[in-house]
Amino acid sequence: MSEPVIIFDHVSKSYPLYHHITGGIKNFLFNLPKALSSIKNSKHEVLKDISFAVYKGETLGIIGRNGVGKSTTLGLIAGVLRPSKGKVTVKGRISPLLELGGGFHQELTGKENIMLNGVLLGLTRNEVKRKLDEIIEFSELGDFIYQPIRTYSSGMEARLGFSVIAHLDPEILLIDEVLAVGDMEFQKKCLDKMMGFKKSGVTMVFVSHSKEDVEGICDRVIWIDNRSIRMAGTPKDVVLHYSLI
Amino acid sequence: MKVRYKSSFLGYLWSIAHPLTFAFVFFIAFKMVMRIAMENYTLFLIAGLFPWQWFSNSVNLSPMVFLGNASIIKKVNFPRNIIPFTIVLQDMIHFILSIPVIILFLFIYRKSPFLSWFYGIPLLMVIQFLMTFGVSLIVSSVNLFFRDLERLTSIFVTLFFYFTPIIYPETMIPETYKPFINLNPLAPLVVSWRNLFLKGTLEPFYLLISFLYAILIFALGYQVYRKLSWRFAEIL
Numbered sequence: 183m184s185e186p187v188i189i190f191d192h193v194s195k196s197y198p199l200y201h202h203i204t205g206g207i208k209n210f211l212f213n214l215p216k217a218l219s220s221i222k223n224s225k226h227e228v229l230k231d232i233s234f235a236v237y238k239g240e241t242l243g244i245i246g247r248n249g250v251g252k253s254t255t256l257g258l259i260a261g262v263l264r265p266s267k268g269k270v271t272v273k274g275r276i277s278p279l280l281e282l283g284g285g286f287h288q289e290l291t292g293k294e295n296i297m298l299n300g301v302l303l304g305l306t307r308n309e310v311k312r313k314l315d316e317i318i319e320f321s322e323l324g325d326f327i328y329q330p331i332r333t334y335s336s337g338m339e340a341r342l343g344f345s346v347i348a349h350l351d352p353e354i355l356l357i358d359e360v361l362a363v364g365d366m367e368f369q370k371k372c373l374d375k376m377m378g379f380k381k382s383g384v385t386m387v388f389v390s391h392s393k394e395d396v397e398g399i400c401d402r403v404i405w406i407d408n409r410s411i412r413m414a415g416t417p418k419d420v421v422l423h424y425s426l427i
Numbered sequence: 428m429k430v431r432y433k434s435s436f437l438g439y440l441w442s443i444a445h446p447l448t449f450a451f452v453f454f455i456a457f458k459m460v461m462r463i464a465m466e467n468y469t470l471f472l473i474a475g476l477f478p479w480q481w482f483s484n485s486v487n488l489s490p491m492v493f494l495g496n497a498s499i500i501k502k503v504n505f506p507r508n509i510i511p512f513t514i515v516l517q518d519m520i521h522f523i524l525s526i527p528v529i530i531l532f533l534f535i536y537r538k539s540p541f542l543s544w545f546y547g548i549p550l551l552m553v554i555q556f557l558m559t560f561g562v563s564l565i566v567s568s569v570n571l572f573f574r575d576l577e578r579l580t581s582i583f584v585t586l587f588f589y590f591t592p593i594i595y596p597e598t599m600i601p602e603t604y605k606p607f608i609n610l611n612p613l614a615p616l617v618v619s620w621r622n623l624f625l626k627g628t629l630e631p632f633y634l635l636i637s638f639l640y641a642i643l644i645f646a647l648g649y650q651v652y653r654k655l656s657w658r659f660a661e662i663l
Binding site for chain 2: 257264
């Protein structure tokens with residue numbers, strides 16, 4: 183096996199429960215002692231002591247029920263979250279497609295968002311410009327590309343999101359459930375594209391609820407349950423055990 | 428790396444219309460009704476209001492900058508301080524573009540621009556940029572944790588507007604309160620701007636104080652941002 187590009191080394195992640203601040207400064211100051219203790223004590227642990235590695239060119243699937251920490255795991259890989267304990271090492275440029283519409287600004291048009299995303303993901307303006315037509319064509323959004331994102335349907339946003347990410351020469355691709363909202367035809371198109379990436383050696387981490395997709399694409403699957411990895415192995419085995427529950 | 432923001436041409440017109448309207452209101456209130464004994468009061472107002480406008484626009488917008496870009500912050504890892512940076516930069520550009528209006532008013536009052544502007548304006552701009560960016564970083568970061576900071580911000584900005592010698596000259600402050608004026612970081616800065624625009628002079632003492640304040644506020648703002656920034660994605 184080649185070198186690992188994503189390494190989770192005994193990673194734990196817990197969120198403080200931010201209920202003390204929802205009341206704002208006023209409540210915080212009036213209930214100061216209580217608020218301070220709640221910062222220290224209230225914690226919601228999402229991941230506990232998780233270790234795994236993803237190797238270059240590999241496609242890893244992550245499955246599990248809602249709220250077990252799949253998205254948190256992707257957030258940690260993308261670097262927008264920091265682990266509370268342990269260490270996350272990532273080598274290479276990450277193209278994250280977390281949740282719906284990978285980071286779009288609602289007021290900007292589709293086209294402007296492509297530029298914005300491209301630049302944020304570390305490409306130069308000219309590189310994005312060269313890819314612009316290809317992206318717009320793949321998304322099949324037509325004239326909607328000149329409309330602000332807030333007028334888009336969720337499916338359209340997902341289309342644009344995937345199109346942008348897929349065309350910006352990803353090294354590591356993170357995909358979180360985005361395919362679920364696209365129509366069948368577009369889902370197939372995305373899967374084809376991902377198979378293409380697989381062939382060209384792009385590392386992918388793929389979170390999905392669709393057992394067929396996971397089985398079809400992934401080389402290896404981990405199943406997260408109750409804050410830790412319950413099972414890791416070939417897609418067939420893991421999906422089989424997962425569906426027995 | 429550049430983040431492009433929609434800045435409309437109207438934004439520029441607003442940035443001039445707003446302080447001009449203020450100037451008009453204060454002119455009526457103080458010059459025509461209360462008859463303040465000052466020459467060139469309109470010019471005096473404008474010279475203080477334009478720099479103030481830069482500060483207050485940036486700071487008032489700050490609470491929303493991270494909230495408004497929540498979807499991007501949650502998904503892409505990039506230096507988040509770019510967003511407040513562009514806000515402050517944009518208001519600075521508006522300020523630069525409003526300098527011709529000041530020149531126009533100088534001519535109306537039969538005065539002319541000064542040569543000292545060539546070094547004075549960039550110097551004060553650096554100071555004000557640091558100060559504004561510092562405040563902006565604090566407000567924008569902390570607002571994610573305390574969402575009602577937004578209201579407090581606008582109250583404090585208004586408060587500071589009246590504590591800063593903008594609509595009145597610093598010389599009119601009663602002797603007993605004069606020592607306190609330099610406790611307001613904005614006071615020496617605004618006074619410096621006005622002296623520069625109206626008389627072409629820069630007083631080293633005021634310059635030094637405002638510079639020290641700017642460094643201090645920027646350092647503080649950056650610390651606050653650094654401590655809080657990695658939690659942004661958690662809380663949005």
